Amino acid sequence: MRILLIGYGKMGKIIEQIAVAKGHEVVGKISHTNSEELQQYTSGNTDVAIEFTHPTSAFANISYCLSQGIPVVSGSTGWLEKFDEATQLCEQHKGAFFYASNFSVGVNLFFHFNAYIASKMQEYKEYEVAIREIHHLQKVDKPSGTGITTAEGILASYKDLSGWVSDNPEEKAKLNIASEREPDVVGTHIVTYSSDIDTIELGHTAHSRAGFAEGAVMAAAWLQGRQGVYGMKDMLNL
Incomplete structure (x- = not known):
């Protein structure tokens, strides 16, 4: 998979390590210092985005990915008052959106x-x-x-x-x-x-963030070829 990391803090760095170890390619790393570079990524150069950012930026990041046909996996919290809007955008663009408050x-x-x-x-x-x-x-x-x-x-x-x-x-x-x-x-x-x-x-x-990162990469792979809004219950069949 060609993975775009949106959010490159502690979690983003661990996700990168795990994704690369599994043979995936990280095509971009977006943080608050280069947020304007997000605009260069589309479904033509990105298979999936994994988004772990701040409550104030999460919805805008998710919206951008959905508008560009990029499947997006998000673990950002504190923005869920706009979750219904994200669901509507996903339906509107016939996209794929996977959200979990915790990917472990x-x-x-x-x-x-x-x-x-x-x-x-x-x-x-x-x-x-x-x-x-x-x-x-x-x-x-x-x-x-x-x-x-x-x-x-x-x-x-x-x-x-x-x-x-x-x-x-x-x-x-x-x-x-x-x-x-x-x-x-x-x-x-x-x-x-x-x-x-x-x-x-x-x-x-x-005991570590590795469990969260493993789950996020697993969700990114699982989301490929799917359409709609999903969560960990869907992936784990709970």
């Missing part, structure tokens, strides 16, 4: 088990459910995209909760997501069910 296979199995456990735990009202997510100090958005996806998996079963809230455990009508930022933490997510008698926890801790 392990995390997506965590999402799967999280939703299943929530479907059972909602019957036991004595347990209060909460989410805790911990990331490195450079993580811009709070809560994390993975934390929000975890919350959505729980809220699908907890109809008495009206949504999620960030760092406000006193708002009992909503599911609280506590966000912590610490040095050198790749990503930890913990769902806790607490009662006066005991506590049940489901957690996932990433």
